[in-house]
Amino acid sequence: MLYAPGHVDCLPEEVGYDASRVDVLHAHFQKLMDQKKIQSASYCISRYGKIFMHGAVGPLSFRGGDEPLLPTTAHRVASITKAIVTVAIAKLVEDGMLRLDNPVGLFLPQFNADPFNKIDLYSLLTHTSGLHPDCASSLIPHHQSYWDRIGRYFETYDPADGELDWISAALGGGLSKKVGEEWQYCSFGFCILGEVIKKVTGVGAEQYVEEQILKPLGMQDSMFQLTPQLASRFIIRSERQEQRLKDIIEGKQAEASPAEKLWENIPSTGGGLSSTPADLIRFANMTLGMGKLGETRILGRKTVEKFTTRALYNTPDYCWGSNNPDRSYGIGFDMRRGSAFLYSPTSYSHEGAGACSMIMDPTEQLAAVWFVPFMDDNWHDEAIFNVTNIIWSGLQ
Template sequence: MPSLEQTCECGGSGELSAPRLRSDTPERAGLDPGEIRHLVEEFHALADGEHPWAAGAVVVVGRGPVIAVAEATGWAVRYASYDPEADAGVELPPEARVPMTVDTPFDLASLTKLFTAVAAVQQIERGTLGIDARVGAYLPDFRAAAAQGITVRELLTHTSGLRPELPLYDCADDEQRLEMLRSEVPIGVPGTYTYSDLNLLLLQQVLERITGRTLDVLVHDGITRPLGMTATGFGPCPGAAATEDQRRPWAKADRGMLRGVVHDENAWALGGVAGHAGLFSTAHDLAIFCRALLTGGAYGPARILGPDFVELLLTPPGLGFALDQRWFMGELAGRGAVGHTGFTGTSLVLDPATDTFVILLANTVHPRRRPSDSRPRAAVGTRVARAVRT
C-alpha cells in the first residue's frame, strides 16, 4: 500500500493534502481477502428471507485511502405499510420495489450527533466556544441548564444528567418546544454518563446563538462542503431508503410510511434540523467523513479540524462519539475503535490504530421499529478486525 507521502498532493498553501479515497482490492488495503469474502457473503444474507434483519443495507470498509468493500443488498423500499394484526410488512409488488444501491441515501438518525460534535469542536478550535464553559454563559434564558451549571463538555460527553429525551413532538408550536428545553432540569447526577438527545439539542442552541447561523448552515459550510460530501444534508431527501410506517402505539406520531423525511419524531417536530437527528447521507460520503477524521482532520486539500482537535474528539471519553458504546463493534472494540449507531439502522466505526473504518447502513425500521439487534454490526466489525494485516 502506498505511503501517505507517496500519495499526497500539494494544496494551494504548499501544505501536503491528505490522499483521497480510491477503490481497490482488499490486498491493496492491507486486508485479508478470505475474511473480506466471508464478510461480503454474510452481509448479503442480512436482507434474505421473509423476516430479514433489514429490508436492505449498504456496507463500506476501508483502510488508509483504499475502499476495499462497497456492497449493497436488498431493498431501499420493500413495503407499502405494516399490518399490525399479521405483525408483518405489506410487501409492494416486485415492480414497485426500489433496489438498494451503494449510492442510496439513508436517514442517519443519531449519526447526526457526530456532525454536531464536529461543528462544536470547530468553534472550540476558533476560540468562540469554551469546552468547559457553562451553557448558561451562552444561553442564560435556558434557566434550568444555567442553574445547574451544565458545561459544554458535559453536553458532548453525555454527562449533563439530562434525561434521554422529551416529548417535543406533542408540543403545540416551536415556542412551547423551546420552553420545554429551557425549563428541563437534569434528573441524573452530573458527571455520570446518561446518553441523551437533549445534550445535542442544547448544543445546537449554543452553536446557533454564538454563530448567528443555523445548524444546517454550520454543517454545510464547515464540514460537508469543504469535504465534497455532496450527498449529505438535512432533509427532505426524496431518494432515501424508506424507514417506518410510523403509527401509534409503537411510534410517537401517526405519519404513515416514511421516505425522505426524518424518522425521529422530535427532529420532525423541530422542522427536520436538529442536533441529534435529521441528516441524510450515503455510505461514500460517510467514508469521506471517516477518512478526514482518521487523517487528523484533512481530506484532499480541505481541512475541517486540526489534528489536536480531532484527537480531542476521538480520545476517551471522546466528544460526541459516546465511546462507552462499543457493543456493536465486535472485535474492533478491543483495538480502541470509536463509533456510533443510529436508530434507523445506521452505524460507523473508526479504528485509528489500524487506520480502518467500517460503515454499515441499513433500514432496519422498515416497515416498523423492532428491538435493536446489533449482532450483524458486531459480526462485520469482527471480520474487519480479523482481516487487518499488520
C-alpha cells in the first residue's frame, strides 16, 4: 500500500481515540481501491482542535504508478464550497447587510416577478426554494437545466443587445415546486447567493470569501483560481486535467471563445473551491470553536448556533429517487440522521461530488475531512457513509 503520513499535533490516545482504527480505515480505503471504486484517499481528523490522524493512501495519478498521493495534495472540494459560502452569508447577516428572510428580489430584480418573488435567502440556503435540483435533466424528459439555458444565452449574446443578464436566461426554466414544499439540492441557488454577496459587498463573492474567511483562517491552500504552485501538487484525475494543470504551471492560457469567457461572470460559489484536508480541518474547527480558531474570530457564537441547528422539520426529500418524509437539514449544513450513522445527533456536515466529506461533531469535538476521488461517475456510498462509521468507532 502506498501511504504518506501527514503532520499531527498529538497521538490518538492523547485525545481519547483508539489508534487501531487507523489500520481499519486504511484497509477499507485499500479495498475500495482494489474494487476500482476510488483512485486513492486522503484524510485529516482532529479532536479538541488537535490533529491526531492525517495521511494519504494510493497513487497521485489516475494511471496508478509509484508516485503517492500526499496529505498536502490539493483537490477540488466541489459542494463543500457551499459550507464556506454559507459562513460568508452568516458574516453579512452579523454585519447587518443581510437577513435570512430577505427576498432575493430585494437584491436581484430578476426575482421580483412571480413565482420567484417568494424565494428568500433562507430557502436558498436550505435547498427549499423550489428551484429545480441538480441533475433534473436526467429525471425529467425534455427538461432544460439552468446551466443549459445560460449556455445557450451566452452563445447568442451580443453586447449591443444590452447588459449581460444570465439570471433571466436561467429563470426561464421556472420552478419545480413551491417555496418550502420540498428539499431539493440546488447548486444554482448557491450561485445566486454568490451574486447577492457581490451585490451587497461590491466585490466578487470569491474575493469576499478569500479575504473574510480563507486568509484569516490561514487556509493558504484553499482558492478558487489555481496558482502554479498549487497546481503543481494537485491530484491528477484524467489526461485532460493533467494537461490543464501543466498549462497552469507553465503559465499557458488557452484562448477561450467569447461564449466561454462569459462563464466567468457566474459566481463559483456552488462548488468552485480547491483545498486540502488540513486546510478544511481549520474551517471545521472554527465552527466547532463557535466561530473562532485560536484568536481569530470569523463568526459569533449565536450565529454558529443558528446555522448549525436543525432548521427543517417535516419537509420531504424526494430528490434523486429519495423517499424521505422528514429531511433533516440546518442552514447551509447537512444534518442527515438515521440508522446508518454513528456520529452524534448534534453533528453537521457537507459532502462534495466525486467525492469528499467534511463532518463536525460538537458533542465529541471531533472533526473529519476526507477525499475519495471516484474512478467512475457512480456514487459509492461506502466511501462516505462507511468511512464515517469507521472514524467515529474509534472514540473511547
